[in-house]
Amino acid sequence: MVKLSSAEIAVLVNEVRPMVNEAFVKNVYIVGHKSVVLKLFKPGVGTFELLLAAGSAFFCTDKNLPKPEKPSDQTARLRKLITGLKIAEMMQKGFERIIEIKFHKDNLSLLTELMPPGNLVLLKDEVVIWALESFEKGSRPVRKGFEYKLPAQRFSVKPGALPEDFFKLLNPSSPIIASLSRDLGLGGKYAEEVLLRAGVDKQANTSSLADEQKRKIADALSDVLKELELPRPVVYFRDDEAVPSAVMLKSLANFRHMTTNTFSEAVMTAYLHEMACEQKAEAYKQLNEKIRALEKMRGDRLYVVQALEAKKKDLETLIDKVLSVSRLFEDFWTEPEQKSTLLQKHVGCKTILNQDLLHLEMGEAKFTFRKGESVHRALGRLYNEVKTLRNTIAKLQQEIIQIEEEIRKTAFEKEAISVTVNVRKPEARKPKKPFREFRTSGGFAVMIGRDANSNIQLLKKHLSKDDLVLHADIPGSPATVLKNGARASAEDIQEAAQITACYSRAWREKFSNASVYCVQPSQVSFTPPSGQFLPKGSFMVYGRKTYVTAELRLAAVSLEKEGASIVPLLTARRLNLAYVELRPGKTGAGEAAKTILDLLKIPVSQEDLKSLEAQIPYGVCSVFYQDKLIKS
Structure with missing residues (x-):
């Protein structure tokens, strides 16, 4: 298990604090028995995650960490208490192996005890209102309603600061490595590094050290503490153990290692490596038990x-x-x-x-x-x-x-067997276009508004004198612009009219067809007649309208660049595209999208599913394939 010394926690808090402060808690997950993952959001930064492993470590990452599918009762209680809260500050509690996350609201703070056995507690006015593990034994009862008490403080050296005459703090009857590790709170790996650099036997009794040996130890300790102020993060791999370090260690130089950009990344790498090794050991155990049962x-x-x-x-x-x-x-x-x-x-x-x-x-x-x-x-x-x-x-x-x-x-x-812990960077979401778009069989671009606001934006900013404007003759219709429509054929206008009708309220009402009118840009106005009121998102049309009757029939097709897309049925037929037909119906978009991708023999991915679902009018349809009803 990854362990952090007080000095390492100080380094990590200084590194993570600027990102975590002023971030909002979007969600909370309890992972395993001892870890909590906070999904955070910070304006200007985006979404990231903070893992708090009681009795072990913590780190910040922009990757998606493994999480349980179903939240426990403990998770639900903690979510209710802190989801949506804004973090005021992250800090190290009294230079102990405890970190505190303070929230802006109600004097709440979340404490993570990183020393064994470890715990996470949520306090309000220093009183426990939630605990990962509750107990009443000993001098530090941790239970809802009890006042939280810090553990007995122990001295720990700080990065960059060599305490004066620190040898007086050491137990003279202990080996020097134990004294440095325990009495100075340096931790085993840094204590071993100091003694290697000083050239002193780590098992030498503290009281038996000569003055020259003490001087060399003091110099080596001073160097290590200065290096901790300017970290050079690295992870060392020793058998199944991964050791994160904020400085390069001569004591581990012969082991495989990798440098990282941040100490948080080094801690995460070590933590996930050891998690993978634990999973591998568990898998071995289960397979061995299976073999024993078979034998x-x-x-x-x-x-x-x-x-x-x-x-x-x-x-x-x-x-x-x-x-x-x-x-x-x-x-x-x-x-x-x-x-x-x-x-x-x-x-x-x-x-x-x-x-x-x-x-x-x-x-x-x-x-x-x-x-x-x-x-x-x-x-x-x-x-x-x-x-x-x-x-x-x-x-x-x-x-x-x-x-x-x-x-x-x-x-x-x-x-x-080979086990790895899968983490992935959140996929950069494609920005949602303000309008729906497609090209007719004649190659003319068509832009369709998604709502009242985008209708007005489309007509005000993207309408040229040679375009045509289409609108279903029913309330709740998108505004559609057929670019260069003055030169378009009757077939192109029919296709634009068909998609306009399909994204109108006529689809929701399960009409089989709808009337769509077509006008010139000069006929569109945002000024109502004198004495009348024009509702927000509306526009006026003056003069003669040309009407087209359009059937409410769409086609789901596979396009080379766009992937699975929905176009007018007329377009798919005129371009001889393989398609799945959509008509008004009651099948939900999710179920319909899976069926469509299967019929089109497109590998199902979450991205394709979400994209296709968003294109189905009003989130419902019926599915036809080769003129046969598949989903009603």
């Missing part, structure tokens, strides 16, 4: 097969023996005592005579001969038993083969 199953079956083989062998031997003396059974019941003795002598098995029954026993095999039946009929029962045993053994052997194959596959899976 037990195989062992159990082998034991049963061995027992059944022995019984089958005894039966077969007994059958052979009985057949070899079958003449003795022909008139057995005339002299049963005498012939029973002869059978015991010739067959070599135990015989039991009981009135009208004769029992022969050889190992696990038993033969019963009844008075009045032939020896062959009696043997028939043994043959059936042998047959059953053979079938059972064959079935068990097949199961053993399958189990052994499963063991081999599991062992191979264990050898090949």
